[in-house]
Amino acid sequence: MGHQSEIEKKKYRNWVKGGLAYKYLKQGLDGFSDDVVKQEQSRILGSINCTPGTICNQCIIERLRPIHACRTISAGNYECPWGQRKCNCLHLKKKKCRLKVCDFIMEEILQSHESTPPTPNWTNTDIQKWCTEPWEVAKCFINAPGYSDKTKAAEIDISGLLHVFINNINLHSHLACSMAGNNIFIQVRERRNKLFHSNTMEMEDLEVAKCIDDIVRILEDPKELSGRPEAQEAVRKLKQLKESKFIITTNNEVDVCKEALLFVSQKSDELKQVIEDGKIEVRYVVDTYTTKAKESIEKCQNAAVKEFNEHSTSLYERVKKLETNIPERMEKLKTDISERFGQIESDVSSVKERVTALESKVREVRELDAIRDIYRRHFDYVEGKQGNQVHFQKMLIMIFE
Template sequence: MAHQLHLEKEKYRQWAKAGLGLGYSKEGLAPFCDDVAKQQHKDILDNIKQTKNISTVTCGQCALKTLKPDHLKIGKNQCPLGQVNCNCCYTSGKIACPNNACGAIYDDIITNHASSPPAPYWKNTQTQQWTGDPWSIAKCFINAPGYDQKTSSADIDCSGLLHVIINNKYFHNHIQCNLAGANVFSKVRQYRNEIFHSGTMELEKAVANNYIDDMIAVLKDGKELINRKDAQDAVTKLEELKNKDFVVTTENMEKVLGDVREETGNLRKLTGLATKDDRVNLKRKLSAVESLMSELKEVVKRLKIDDSALKNNRSTKSQN
């Protein structure tokens, strides 16, 4: 059977191990990201209360397309915060927030975006939720499609969480690693593509272990993550993946399949938004991931059949 041939191949087991490692990394990062996102949201609202001299920050009425920022353009259509195509440069039809809040939040998101020029991914957010939902702000720092309907860190994959950490200057204050230029956080973010866009579902053991070593390094960052139980529990799982013989089971393959299914959805959205030139390459990637998902579904299906047969065999033996 095809699935049995996969399970017997060492390189396939190493690929599955690396895919599962991404899931463990997400488990270790999600609570940390949730705490920092909530603190950033609180600080933004507290700053608005202080600077605007208001007791409560609430809105829910503003739309991104028509929102007038607090900052003003300089010169001829030049944003002082450096954002390209900023709302400040196209003032016709722009409306100031009636509750004196959303323009300031818009400014804060741009100021905290770490790219140069700053480039928040506005398609992932709903401005109407900014004053009440920390992740509506945090998702602006995920520079990839597919996260617009996500409502918490628990809904966001490892790659998305790493986007938030890398692209959000506020998070940099909670990380010891220098996130400018080449760094282990950016390397792990890239691993998702290398693992899930693989057409062979194979990895050398040394490569898989290197991936896992970098995932561990992220979760052992010396500023805060090193002292968080959830992060270090994930490190324990990752170390076990690396140091013990990895056995492919129904449970762990279902976890990998869930991540691949999510990657497929993200690629479909990205393909729909892409320019004509980019669409060909994205369709190729999407086809590879869809093929991968189909193969994994078959593996999980056969594993479940094997599990059922094993249970029935045990039950028969116990009755005899």
């Protein structure tokens, strides 16, 4: 084998090792995640000001009004004190929970979210199970969609688990490491994204070493994690992974390729949904402000005509009234229209930024789909290799029986 081929093979082995490192991280985090998520749900339920044991399973997320109230910024226009653009508090016809349970839990989720403004992902959750299923609350902290049918840590990929720890500030108390800024959890999550965005399926020696070391740092967190047997076992496997004599099996390849293919497919589908939601939002903003602009202009025009017609009993009085009021009314009309169009220009600028962001997402989807095709072909290859090995082993058994 040539020198260049040997280098490429080593980088591919590193890529597989990187994938295995995240597999071991998940094995070490699953039980811990279930425990802290359950504790967080118990804390929330225990702090609700109602009869202990009260359970609500009737509310619907789209219709639930949160405890916090919106602020009035102008006639018919409101803003969320949390800074959320699509908060339920902006719609006054939403209803509070009749048992005062679900709206309290919603408020707790908002207060517990790390981002400003808070951005819970309500698409992942079933609000009617908030009182009975701990992960229905926890899944609100996973940024990406696609987790609505997951009920425990074992069913959630490592990216989703990392999101929960990063985004829920109450879970930070279970960790000794600092969760401020670009913390170790964020770095590990971003490195996984980079790992599975590689169309060459290669990783440098220093990269894979850093990847493994950071994962070990998480699992050896001294607050609670380091004392858990499953975390200790995962660390043992990770340290073996760093050894030069570690053997990459075909089964290892299949596992990592399958995980990479799943990741890229999910990410592509997620971005496609973001693009569709963005298109709907852009159309809504354009239609809304176009309608408001027309209504504002018509209102000013009608007011000017009404002002002229009222209290005028003769042609002479109407003319005098017209001469007196038209400059003033026209100036007010001009000011009102100018203010309205100033707001529209601001909103149009925001829409343009949104469209630019969507165009970037479209390009990213194309890149991901290309990577997915590469991963699919390679997965078919290693899966076929695995099948051939199993067949060969069976043949050997038959020969020596």
